[in-house]
Amino acid sequence: MSLKISGIVEFIRMHRDEIMKDWIDRFNKADAQSISAESDQIDQAIAAEYVNILIEWSKNKEDEFSRKIHEFSKRIVQLDWPMDKIAQCLHTFEKILFAKLLEKQIPGDPLELLSEIEKVTSPVNREVFLQYTSSYERTINLQKMALQELSAPLIPVFDSITVMPLIGTIDTDRAKRIMENLLKGVVKYRSEVVLIDITGVPVVDTMVAHHIIQAAEAVRLVGAKSLLVGIRPEIAQTIVNLGIDLSQITTKNTLQKGIEAALEMTNRKIVSMGERR
Amino acid sequence: MDGQSCVMIMNEWDIVAARQLGRHAAKELGFGAVDQARITTAISELARNIYHYANGGKIYIDKIEEKEKKGIKITASDHGPGIPDIRKAMEDGFTTSGGLGAGLPGVKRLMDEFYIDSKTGEGTVVQVVKWLR
Numbered sequence: 453m454s455l456k457i458s459g460i461v462e463f464i465r466m467h468r469d470e471i472m473k474d475w476i477d478r479f480n481k482a483d484a485q486s487i488s489a490e491s492d493q494i495d496q497a498i499a500a501e502y503v504n505i506l507i508e509w510s511k512n513k514e515d516e517f518s519r520k521i522h523e524f525s526k527r528i529v530q531l532d533w534p535m536d537k538i539a540q541c542l543h544t545f546e547k548i549l550f551a552k553l554l555e556k557q558i559p560g561d562p563l564e565l566l567s568e569i570e571k572v573t574s575p576v577n578r579e580v581f582l583q584y585t586s587s588y589e590r591t592i593n594l595q596k597m598a599l600q601e602l603s604a605p606l607i608p609v610f611d612s613i614t615v616m617p618l619i620g621t622i623d624t625d626r627a628k629r630i631m632e633n634l635l636k637g638v639v640k641y642r643s644e645v646v647l648i649d650i651t652g653v654p655v656v657d658t659m660v661a662h663h664i665i666q667a668a669e670a671v672r673l674v675g676a677k678s679l680l681v682g683i684r685p686e687i688a689q690t691i692v693n694l695g696i697d698l699s700q701i702t703t704k705n706t707l708q709k710g711i712e713a714a715l716e717m718t719n720r721k722i723v724s725m726g727e728r729r
Numbered sequence: 730m731d732g733q734s735c736v737m738i739m740n741e742w743d744i745v746a747a748r749q750l751g752r753h754a755a756k757e758l759g760f761g762a763v764d765q766a767r768i769t770t771a772i773s774e775l776a777r778n779i780y781h782y783a784n785g786g787k788i789y790i791d792k793i794e795e796k797e798k799k800g801i802k803i804t805a806s807d808h809g810p811g812i813p814d815i816r817k818a819m820e821d822g823f824t825t826s827g828g829l830g831a832g833l834p835g836v837k838r839l840m841d842e843f844y845i846d847s848k849t850g851e852g853t854v855v856q857v858v859k860w861l862r
């Protein structure tokens with residue numbers, strides 16, 4: 453006759469202190485060489501909470517139980533351990549528990565014991581990993597949003613003149629956003645001239661060029677003018693090699709020259725107030 | 730980096746990875762800023778074609794040496810639908826996707842040597858070389 457789940461839980465309850473001590477010792481020792489900071493060690497409180505959950509899970513009502521697992525998982529995620537370390541820690545618990553069961557000569561087929569142990573621990577472990585992945589997905593999504601906000605900024609520099617400085621790689625998503633923001637900006641700031649600064653764009657291939665051409669055309673259609681500035685010399689040469697025709701687009705080599713041109717196009721000019729000393 | 734390196738092209742970010750690898754190799758070989766830009770742009774075109782038309786493939790980057798000459802060789806290989814009419818595809822402005830159609834002919838002008846082989850239903854291989862001078 454083998455030990456059923458309730459038996460395992462009972463066993464954990466009876467030998468709780470021993471199991472916990474072994475678990476903490478074994479895990480923290482195995483980990484000692486790599487990391488020694490306090491925060492990297494599994495502490496008494498967390499170990500106790502885990503064991504408590506295992507012991508109480510059969511007693512608790514379903515939703516009470518899942519709330520507890522949920523809270524525990526959150527705490528684990530907050531430790532900020534790498535996934536493999538969490539896995540190793542939880543696995544160590546199973547190994548310790550198994551060793552204890554054998555040590556106390558609990559009757560039953562060892563293989564079956566292992567699978568019973570797994571039935572006890574897996575609902576909790578599963579929730580821990582679910583929490584872990586969803587917390588990382590959240591982080592990645594937030595960073596994605598932050599990046600998107602930075603991806604096509606529009607800066608009104610003078611009345612009716614705006615600048616869009618582009619830095620970094622332009623992919624399809626970003627190209628779409630550039631176009632949208634340019635058009636929105638023209639309306640919102642009542643721009644007559646928009647300057648697209650590509651000083652920080654590492655590669656201008658035919659796709660990027662195509663998007664720039666389309667954006668300039670769209671700006672023209674809403675009644676404004678666009679200026680392309682910041683074409684580095686090596687980029688200018690590759691554009692020529694590629695055979696891309698940018699003759700329909702006004703270009704200036706620096707942002708400063710572009711702004712001067714934009715002021716001129718809107719009948720203005722920067723003048724100095726008399727002589728500087 | 731020695732010998733050959735390879736990047737699988739599955740999504741748009743792999744194109745950036747292939748470009749960076751190529752730029753790094755070109756810099757190591759001693760190519761100047763303009764040639765680095767040419768090589769990187771050529772990789773970008775070939776990788777994007779793989780991503781766009783072949784639904785995945787590979788970019789290989791080799792440093793090569795031949796009779797006192799040093800250079801970089803880029804090989805773009807895929808098992809996509811192939812190009813039915815290579816001569817047409819090499820014409821400036823020919824595109825089946827509403828692009829600029831300047832990719833393949835542009836790459837040929839950006840680099841020193843250009844080979845293309847494509848079979849309908851089997852895939853496409855484009856190999857280009859830039860020599861250091």
Ligand SMILES: Nc1ncnc2c1ncn2[C@@H]1O[C@H](COP(=O)(O)OP(=O)(O)O)[C@@H](O)[C@H]1O
Nearest residue numbers: 778782811818824825828829830831832833853
């Ligand atoms: N790897 C490829 N597999 C299949 N077709 C391709 C591949 N590369 C290019 N082509 C075909 O050749 C045409 C021309 O390519 P290209 O010169 O890069 O211009 P574009 O990508 O702007 O259309 C493409 O429109 C496409 O039909």
Ligand SMILES: [Mg+2]
Nearest residue numbers: 774778832833
């Ligand atoms: Mg192309």
